[in-house]
Amino acid sequence: MKSKIWIVFLLFLLLLPNLVFANEETTPIDQLNDLSDEALQLTKSHRYEDAKLILEAFSKKFSSVTVKEQSFSMDELRIVTIAHNEAVEATTNATMNQDERINRLTKFRLVIDAISGSKEPLWTRMEEPVMAAYDEVKKAAINGEKEKFHQSLNTFMVLYDIIQPSLKLDVSSEKIQQLDTRIAFIDRYRMDILNKDQARQELFEIETELTSVFNQITTEDEMDPSLWWVIISTGSIIIVTLSYVGWRKYKGEKEKGKNPSRQ
Incomplete structure (x- = not known):
């Protein structure tokens, strides 16, 4: 019976951090x-x-x-x-x-x-559509599909325009300035991108930089120190509780061994 009480108490302590956070003022x-x-x-x-x-x-x-x-x-x-x-x-x-x-x-x-x-900013959820649109730009340029290239680039430019201000808030100014410059280049010199191999190389450079920008948030995202406190505290509670329950069980078995009449 006491073991059940301790289990209920343990579950309450496990849920306590969530209850505390949920009750915090907005x-x-x-x-x-x-x-x-x-x-x-x-x-x-x-x-x-x-x-x-x-x-x-x-x-x-x-x-x-x-x-x-x-x-x-x-x-x-x-x-x-x-x-x-x-x-x-x-x-x-x-x-x-x-x-x-x-x-x-x-x-x-x-x-x-x-x-x-935010540790996981909303703009990172735009990675899939942005990179998919850019992949279409790159494929169209490599295949020499002019109309598709212009359409795909227009789509990409719209998507990039949506996330660009947010990038400035979360990514280093040097990296964003370099990325902006490269994107402005392929937008302005579209025909060169289609016709010149050297200019087309910019497409691969931009792809690398875009991937780096999206990955940066993932690699730099570290667990909130307060969550570490919750994990450590919870782990300690589990260890202490299980140790206590085990000790009580061991003590009970020992008492039974000394007093057969209690069995």
Whole structure:
């Protein structure tokens, strides 16, 4: 019976960290994240006026957080401001098509997630479509398929434009500047990429750099120190509890051996 009580107690302790974290108050940056996501979802549903109101609420909240905490750098403020302005325009410009609206709100959503310091930023989830689009660019150039090359490059440029501001927040400025320069080159000198082997080499260089950018977050992602504390504490509890239960069982068996009448 006592063993069962200890097991229940152990399970409670195992769940305790999750209960504590779940009850923590929502932080200001979490609130900003939620607002950016809500604006995106409303835009997807064609509720542009509602999305605009959410973006206005975001602006007030962001200004308040900036004044109180002063936790954002000038570059972060500039990137957020630009992305926010583009998002607002997407909800107010009647001539803008739905795809462009969603792209702009997605860009804004990714930027806000990036400034939150997430260990797994949302922009990393764009790796598959970005790399797939770029692979089509490379194949079309190698095969000399001009029309497909232009179409694939246009698709890639749209996707890269969505994640580029977020990359600036999470990746070194030197690496992003070099990547931006290479991408701008193949966009501007498309015919050279198609017709000249030396220029086409840029395609492989960009592929390597893109892969490096996406892999960087994975390789640099380390476990939160607080999680290590939970693991160590939980492991210690398990060891102590099992040791105690084993000791009690051993002691009980020993007592039975000394007092057969208790069996």
